[in-house]
Amino acid sequence: MWSNRPPLAALVGAVLLMAAPLVVPSWILFILTLALAKFMVVLAVALFLRAGLVSFGHGLFYAVGAYTVGFAVKWAGLREALLLVPLGTLCAAVVAACVGVVMARYRGVFFAMLNLAFSMIVYAALLKLYWLTGGTDGLGVRPPTFLGALPPRTIARMSYYYMTLAIAGGVIYAVYRFLASPLGYFLKALGENEIRIEYSGESARRVIYLTYILSGALGGLSGVLVAFTVGHIVPEYAFWIQSGEFVFVALLGGYGSVPGPLVGAIAFEFIRTYASKYAPEAWQMTLGLIMLAIILFRPGGLWTIYEALAGRFSQRWRGAESG
Amino acid sequence: MADTEAILRTIDLTRSFDMVKAADAINVTMGHGELVGIVGANGSGKTTFLNLITGYVKPDHGRILMMGHDCTGLSPRRITKLGIARSFQVPQLYTGLSVRENVLLSLAAASGNSASFWGPLYRRPWLGESGEILDRFGLKSYAERSVAELPEGGRKLLDIALSFALKPRLLLMDEPTSGVSVEDKFQVMDTLVRVLRESDITTIFVEHDMEVVQRYSRRVLVFDNGRVMADGDPISVLADVEVRKAVLGRE
Numbered sequence: 220m221w222s223n224r225p226p227l228a229a230l231v232g233a234v235l236l237m238a239a240p241l242v243v244p245s246w247i248l249f250i251l252t253l254a255l256a257k258f259m260v261v262l263a264v265a266l267f268l269r270a271g272l273v274s275f276g277h278g279l280f281y282a283v284g285a286y287t288v289g290f291a292v293k294w295a296g297l298r299e300a301l302l303l304v305p306l307g308t309l310c311a312a313v314v315a316a317c318v319g320v321v322m323a324r325y326r327g328v329f330f331a332m333l334n335l336a337f338s339m340i341v342y343a344a345l346l347k348l349y350w351l352t353g354g355t356d357g358l359g360v361r362p363p364t365f366l367g368a369l370p371p372r373t374i375a376r377m378s379y380y381y382m383t384l385a386i387a388g389g390v391i392y393a394v395y396r397f398l399a400s401p402l403g404y405f406l407k408a409l410g411e412n413e414i415r416i417e418y419s420g421e422s423a424r425r426v427i428y429l430t431y432i433l434s435g436a437l438g439g440l441s442g443v444l445v446a447f448t449v450g451h452i453v454p455e456y457a458f459w460i461q462s463g464e465f466v467f468v469a470l471l472g473g474y475g476s477v478p479g480p481l482v483g484a485i486a487f488e489f490i491r492t493y494a495s496k497y498a499p500e501a502w503q504m505t506l507g508l509i510m511l512a513i514i515l516f517r518p519g520g521l522w523t524i525y526e527a528l529a530g531r532f533s534q535r536w537r538g539a540e541s542g
Numbered sequence: 543m544a545d546t547e548a549i550l551r552t553i554d555l556t557r558s559f560d561m562v563k564a565a566d567a568i569n570v571t572m573g574h575g576e577l578v579g580i581v582g583a584n585g586s587g588k589t590t591f592l593n594l595i596t597g598y599v600k601p602d603h604g605r606i607l608m609m610g611h612d613c614t615g616l617s618p619r620r621i622t623k624l625g626i627a628r629s630f631q632v633p634q635l636y637t638g639l640s641v642r643e644n645v646l647l648s649l650a651a652a653s654g655n656s657a658s659f660w661g662p663l664y665r666r667p668w669l670g671e672s673g674e675i676l677d678r679f680g681l682k683s684y685a686e687r688s689v690a691e692l693p694e695g696g697r698k699l700l701d702i703a704l705s706f707a708l709k710p711r712l713l714l715m716d717e718p719t720s721g722v723s724v725e726d727k728f729q730v731m732d733t734l735v736r737v738l739r740e741s742d743i744t745t746i747f748v749e750h751d752m753e754v755v756q757r758y759s760r761r762v763l764v765f766d767n768g769r770v771m772a773d774g775d776p777i778s779v780l781a782d783v784e785v786r787k788a789v790l791g792r793e
Contacts (some may be wrong), residue, residue, distance in 0.1 A: 401650035402659040408636040408647060415634040418596070419651035419708060420622035429659065 228478070228525065236384055240377045248380050249448070250488045255383045256444035257468070258484035259390050263434035263441070264465045265474035266394075270427070271410030272326065275462045276334025279318070279341050280311040280435045282457035284442025286345065287311075289358035289452050300363035300382065304443055311439020312432050319431035323424040338457050345454035357453035360446045383444050387481070390437065394477055397433065406430050467506070471513055473520020482522050548607070549574050549712050549744045550626075555594055555604035557768075564590040565601065566768035572712070572744060577735065579755035579776065580748045581789050582765030588748045589631070591765065592714045596628045597621040609711070627710035631717045631748075633701035635689050641700060642685040645672040648707035672707070678737050679703045695722045695730055702734060706741070713738065715747040719754060727751070731758050752780055752789070764789060 236255075240248055260281050267274050287307040291297040318337050325333055345352045352358065362375060370378040397403045405426045408416060413423045446452050455461055464487075472483020490509065494502035517523055548571045555568040564587045572578060582588045593599040595606060597618040605614045608624050616624075636644050649668045650658075676682045679699045684692055692700060698718060705713055718734060719727045735758050738745050749755050755762050756776045764772040764779060766788040772779045779785055 396662075397659050399662045399664070400659045401647065401655070401661075401663045404639065404643060404647055404650075404663045407638060411636045411638050412634050414630075415636065415704065416651075417618050418622055418628060418634070419648050419704070420619055421647075421651040422619055433659075 228529065232478070232481075233388070240380055245376055248376055250492055251485065252376075252380045252383050252448045253445065254485040254488040255380075255387045255481075256441055256448055257465075257488070258387060258441075258481045259444070260438045260441035261465050261468045261472070261480040261484050262390065262394060262477065263437035265469040265480045266406065266430055266434050267330075268466075268469055268474040269410065270406045270430070272427075273331045273466060274334040274434075275331050275459055275466065276336070276338035277434070277438050277465050278457045278459065278462035279334070279338035280315060280438025281442040281445070281461065281465075282338075282341055282345065282452075282454070283311040283314050284308065284439030285360075285446040285452040285456050286352065286358070286442075287439070288360055288443050288446040289352075292360055293358055298361055298363050299367065300365055300447070303363060303447075304386070304440065307443035307446075308436050308440045311442065312436035315432045315435020315438075319428045319435070322431055323428040335459050335462065338462055339459060342454055342457035342459075345457055352454065355454065357451055360450050360452060362450065363447050379447060383448070386440065386444065390440070391477055391481075394437075398477070402426060402429060467510060469520075471510065471520060473522040475519055476522055476526075479520050479522035482525075483520060486521055548572060549576075549609060550595070550746075551607040552595070553605045553607070555591075555601050555606065557590060557594060557599060557601050563587075563768040565594055565604075567604070568768075568770055570763065570770065570773075572746065574744055575742060576744055576761060577738065577759050578746045579759035579762045580746060580765060581750075581752065581755055581762060581780075583789055583791065586765040586788075587768040588765050589716055590768070592628060592716055592746075592748065595621075595714060596626060622708065622710075625709075625711035626714065627705035627708045627712075628714040629698075629702040629705045629716060629718065631720055633697040635697060635700060635704070637689050640686055640688055641681060641692065642672050642676065644689060644700060644704055645675055645707050648704045652708045675703055675707055678733075678740075679706075680733055695726045698722055699730060699733065706737065706743070710743060712744045712746070715745065717748050717750060720750060727754065728757075756780055 236251075239251055243251070260277055263280070264274055264277050284307040287310045288303050291303055291306065297303065322330065322333060346354055348354075362369065362379075365378070365382075405416060405421060409423055409426055416423045416426070442456065468483040468487045469480055470483075471487055472481065473479030490506065491502065494505040498505055513520065550570070550572040552568050552570045555565050556563070557565040566587075568591065580588050580591065590599060594601055597613075597616050597620070600615055605612055607613070608621075608626060611624065613621055613624055636647065639647070643663070646663050646668050649671055650663060653668075673682065673685070676685050679702070681692075681696060681699060681703065684696060689697070689700070698721065702713075702715060702718060715734075719730055722730050731754055747759070759776055761774065762772075762776045762779050763770050764785050771788060772782060772785050
């Protein structure tokens with residue numbers, strides 16, 4: 220059961236994120252946009268973690284989303300955000316619907332490694348099909364237009380930020396509804412007792428399959444938005460280290476809740492930025508130490524720190540009222 | 543006997559595990575509304591019989607008819623959909639969810655609406671129904687608590703309530719009172735028998751305790767080495783010397 224605590228925290232978080240462009244410098248806005256975009260694929264990975272399934276291959280859908288944009292720009296001259304966002308999401312969902320047929324049969328380490336295998340096939344294809352994908356050089360992505368209009372230079376970064384924020388808001392709403400639905404609960408139940416699911420007449424495979432399509436779509440959406448933000452895409456998007464990073468971030472923020480991956484994604488981008496600035500030789504070690512600390516002291520992720528604090532405060536509040 | 547009369551009929555049901563016949567040509571017919579107890583020593587094939595009927599284990603030979611429909615070799619999920627539910631010796635629960643959520647998921651599965659990913663699990667008709675079911679099983683005070691907080695007797699009852707929520711025609715219970723303390727045993731059985739009678743659910747239960755069988759069932763099957771060695775009313779069957787020897791060992 221994920222905690223349903225924070226209407227207040229959600230409100231404060233939303234206001235902060237909405238006000239950010241007015242107060243923070245442009246480079247921080249860039250990091251925030253990137254974090255919001257990546258949050259969606261981290262959330263996709265977190266969904267499966269709830270069911271006790273780890274995917275080391277969600278880079279696959281991330282890359283499908285990103286390269287859908289890359290191809291559309293390169294081959295069709297298409298750069299309309301309102302078209303590319305649904306298109307990339309749809310392509311990733313279709314790929315997930317195909318891969319998911321196989322994936323829904325596996326659990327545990329096989330699920331993790333099969334995901335990895337599929338993503339590595341795509342990685343190799345992106346690398347080798349130079350004429351199509353640009354190989355290791357990757358593809359440039361020109362800034363997208365909104366209804367055919369390119370935002371003026373001065374507010375370009377801000378408009379991409381707000382677009383990403385709006386989509387992230389929509390994703391949060393949709394995933395909350397999903398988790399509160401029968402399917403969402405069955406997903407949680409899956410990690411606890413598959414026998415009972417089958418003896419209820421429900422199919423565990425179907426639960427995994429449908430979730431897989433959803434998580435593929437989220438991965439694709441993420442890839443599209445990152446492609447817009449960074450402006451350049453490379454085959455590494457499908458590489459297993461990239462997929463591992465998503466799992467890392469999900470653990471960092473906490474996969475038991477929807478805000479967890481968001482907090483994780485923002486924290487991760489800032490840690491990486493500052494660590495590579497102040498400790499360029501040791502930024503990976505910094506990440507390792509932070510993960511170690513999280514697993515040892517806060518296995519529920521960063522978000523549970525907030526939850527614990529909020530819980531203590533509300534208790535004291537109640538105590539003060541009654542006393 | 544016309545098949546339409548029988549809720550369940552097994553014909554020459556046979557299954558071996560490594561040369562051991564766990565089920566040896568079992569022919570059983572169950573009429574509507576019966577409450578049948580199954581007794582037998584460890585390894586006599588009681589649980590295998592339940593596993594065969596619910597599709598967990600496939601028979602080597604023989605057939606299983608459910609209200610005249612052949613359901614031999616179907617998956618547990620298909621068999622559940624046909625109206626056969628089961629509970630387990632070790633309760634099979636969603637331990638991370640609340641007691642009520644466990645029941646809600648059974649109701650969702652039974653409604654055929656479980657793939658719904660937009661409407662909430664906590665919807666009004668299911669909430670009402672789950673409250674009613676928990677009330678009947680005496681678990682209402684635990685509704686919003688985690689399954690982990692339930693005492694063993696409560697876990698057994700919840701496990702059966704999850705099967706009950708599927709509105710089956712036939713319910714199979716594997717040792718409903720095992721792990722329940724002696725004082726609570728009869729209370730658990732009283733609750734179960736009352737609920738099942740009220741709901742007109744045909745029931746088979748496997749039981750170790752002869753006293754429980756004698757008190758609650760009107761028909762008892764005695765299993766021995768994968769065969770049905772006796773079938774009849776509990777008082778005369780359990781008085782039989784051969785039966786006592788087979789079930790209890792030496793006596």
